[in-house]
Amino acid sequence: GEEHxxxxxxxxxxxxxxxxxxxxxWLARMLEGGEDPLYVARRLVRFASEDIGLADPLALTQxxxxxxGCHFIGMPECEVxxxxxxxxxxxxxxxxxxxxxxxxxxECLRTHTGPLPPVPLHLRNAPTKLMKNLGYGxxxxxxxxxxxxxxxxxxxxxLKGTDFFKEWKS
Numbered sequence: 001g002e003e004h005x006x007x008x009x010x011x012x013x014x015x016x017x018x019x020x021x022x023x024x025x026w027l028a029r030m031l032e033g034g035e036d037p038l039y040v041a042r043r044l045v046r047f048a049s050e051d052i053g054l055a056d057p058l059a060l061t062q063x064x065x066x067x068x069g070c071h072f073i074g075m076p077e078c079e080v081x082x083x084x085x086x087x088x089x090x091x092x093x094x095x096x097x098x099x100x101x102x103x104x105x106x107e108c109l110r111t112h113t114g115p116l117p118p119v120p121l122h123l124r125n126a127p128t129k130l131m132k133n134l135g136y137g138x139x140x141x142x143x144x145x146x147x148x149x150x151x152x153x154x155x156x157x158x159l160k161g162t163d164f165f166k167e168w169k170s
Contacts, residue, residue, distance in 0.1 A: 020090040027086045041067035055095035104164040117156030
């Protein structure tokens with residue numbers, strides 16, 4: 001019932017708050033109450049990117065490994081795998097930078113009026129002669145061929161200078 005959602009919320013918020021003791025408590029309460037360990041593991045995969053993100057990029061690897069471990073061996077043996085992951089996440093630094101930036105991109109797309117801007121010609125592939133003649137790929141600078149950073153626009157002209165990592169204003 002509702003306690004299913006209350007407990008996963010408490011686990012999530014305890015990890016976010018870096019409380020390893022409370023995180024273990026809510027995990028155990030769920031598992032000992034019969035919760036599907038793969039459900040918990042899936043939520044940990046989400047948490048790894050949503051709450052830890054780039055502050056510790058290995059968190060996602062930890063979560064996927066925990067999911068796979070739970071899938072391979074099941075309960076009760078996988079409880080320690082989930083416990084390790086939960087404590088790792090509670091102790092990990094947190095960052096919602098990517099989460100917020102992606103949210104800003106979605107808001108940009110949702111609030112755009114009219115057709116979306118076309119992909120700039122220099123970013124388009126030109127697998128045919130016709131596409132090449134139409135200017136697809138013309139002027140594209142292949143970064144690995146340059147010793148220095150390449151100056152090149154990657155967003156459509158209408159979004160030039162947009163920084164989704166800053167607060168989005170629709």
